[in-house]
Amino acid sequence: MKIETVLAHAGLCTDQKTGAISTPIYQTATFRHPAVGVSTGYDYSRTINPTRETLEKTIAELEKGDRGFAFASGMAAITALCMLFSSGDHLIVSDDLYGGTYRLFEKIFKQLGIEATYADTSSAACVREAIIPGRTRALFIETPTNPLMKITDLAEIMSLAASKRLLSIVDNTFMTPCLQRPLEFGADIVVHSGTKYLGGHNDVLAGAVVARSRELSDRIGFIQNSTGGVLGPQDSWLVLRGLKTLALRMERQQQNARRIAEWLAQNSLVKQVYYPGLTDHPGHGIHKKQSGGFGAMLSFRVSDAARAEKIVNRCKLITFAESLGGVESLITYPVKQTHGDIPAEIREKIGITDDLLRLSVGIEHVEDLIEDLDQAMAAQEQWT
Numbered sequence: 572m573k574i575e576t577v578l579a580h581a582g583l584c585t586d587q588k589t590g591a592i593s594t595p596i597y598q599t600a601t602f603r604h605p606a607v608g609v610s611t612g613y614d615y616s617r618t619i620n621p622t623r624e625t626l627e628k629t630i631a632e633l634e635k636g637d638r639g640f641a642f643a644s645g646m647a648a649i650t651a652l653c654m655l656f657s658s659g660d661h662l663i664v665s666d667d668l669y670g671g672t673y674r675l676f677e678k679i680f681k682q683l684g685i686e687a688t689y690a691d692t693s694s695a696a697c698v699r700e701a702i703i704p705g706r707t708r709a710l711f712i713e714t715p716t717n718p719l720m721k722i723t724d725l726a727e728i729m730s731l732a733a734s735k736r737l738l739s740i741v742d743n744t745f746m747t748p749c750l751q752r753p754l755e756f757g758a759d760i761v762v763h764s765g766t767k768y769l770g771g772h773n774d775v776l777a778g779a780v781v782a783r784s785r786e787l788s789d790r791i792g793f794i795q796n797s798t799g800g801v802l803g804p805q806d807s808w809l810v811l812r813g814l815k816t817l818a819l820r821m822e823r824q825q826q827n828a829r830r831i832a833e834w835l836a837q838n839s840l841v842k843q844v845y846y847p848g849l850t851d852h853p854g855h856g857i858h859k860k861q862s863g864g865f866g867a868m869l870s871f872r873v874s875d876a877a878r879a880e881k882i883v884n885r886c887k888l889i890t891f892a893e894s895l896g897g898v899e900s901l902i903t904y905p906v907k908q909t910h911g912d913i914p915a916e917i918r919e920k921i922g923i924t925d926d927l928l929r930l931s932v933g934i935e936h937v938e939d940l941i942e943d944l945d946q947a948m949a950a951q952e953q954w955t
């Protein structure tokens with residue numbers, strides 16, 4: 572079955588008794604036991620809840636994995652994955668990635684003895700160099716990265732990880748299974764902030780994990796039940812509803828993003844545009860090979876930092892807010908928002924500087940979006 576069909580039928584209920592089309596929200600913490608030692612299969616909602624179960628099965632089907640898990644947020648999902656490791660373990664992590672993930676590794680798991688090295692994971696040589704024999708256990712990557720849209724060759728890096736017996740984890744938030752399925756390239760685990768494209772309406776926080784093998788599923792299932800950062804039934808239902816239109820939203824959003832990237836690339840106030848769909852974007856060819864589209868995230872660098880703040884303040888239609896992936900376009904100032912917790916010297920080294928803006932392009936009419944950016948950037952008198 573094609574992914575568009577799986578998505579449209581997400582949460583389609585098969586309840587014979589009522590014929591309800593939509594999966595009910597099982598707003599219950601616990602379930603009655605028919606007798607001592609007898610279970611309906613549902614005992615307690617932290618372990619399993621029918622609404623969450625429907626979402627988890629759908630996500631696993633979309634990512635083509637063994638089993639899916641829904642968490643209370645993307646960070647709860649990544650936290651659960653970090654529980655796979657023990658004190659003394661070392662991970663290689665993309666050097667350009669969501670600031671909250673960096674914060675989790677540096678401020679929480681480092682104290683517990685789990686260390687990370689931040690490497691340019693778009694280069695196999697850099698990854699190889701970062702491996703500490705006997706200690707490195709895993710590779711955690713984003714492709715494209717947040718916010719500089721760096722591309723990793725999934726097939727190459729996954730085979731390197733496998734040859735070194737490293738667990739490979741891919742944060743697939745930006746692409747969604749609609750456009751990119753890392754498990755098909757050999758990744759062991761895919762993780763998502765479901766808050767973004769999966770939910771798609773800026774109205775729910777969620778996280779998702781899909782594991783490739785039964786062995787990993789069992790370990791993650793144990794961690795999920797033991798630590799309890801699960802997604803509630805109402806929020807599971809909201810993500811299921813969002814998924815139904817994911818393919819359509821993605822199609823429109825990436826069409827808009829491409830037009831905007833091309834428009835920005837022509838603008839004299841813009842120094843650089845980061846969008847994998849531009850043919851001169853580093854890794855454009857690799858991304859094209861491994862993904863079904865270029866997505867709807869882009870970043871751009873303006874000619875001086877003072878302009879960045881002014882653009883953000885002058886946008887009217889495009890909302891100045893953190894987050895991404897929803898139907899409404901958002902503009903973000905990574906240095907002050909999503910990546911604010913990364914030390915300034917590291918941000919500087921990577922290129923997350925105060926002249927950089929990030930756009931999450933929504934489903935609005937693209938001409939309205941361009942008009943808004945144009946008016947926000949056009950007031951030349953503001954620039955002096």
Ligand SMILES: Cc1ncc(COP(=O)(O)O)c(C=O)c1O
Pocket residue numbers: 644645646647669671672713717742744745763764765766767776777778894
């Ligand atoms: C790529 C990526 N991964 C993970 C997260 C964390 O997700 P959440 O905000 O749902 O906890 C984010 C949040 O912005 C993100 O952009």
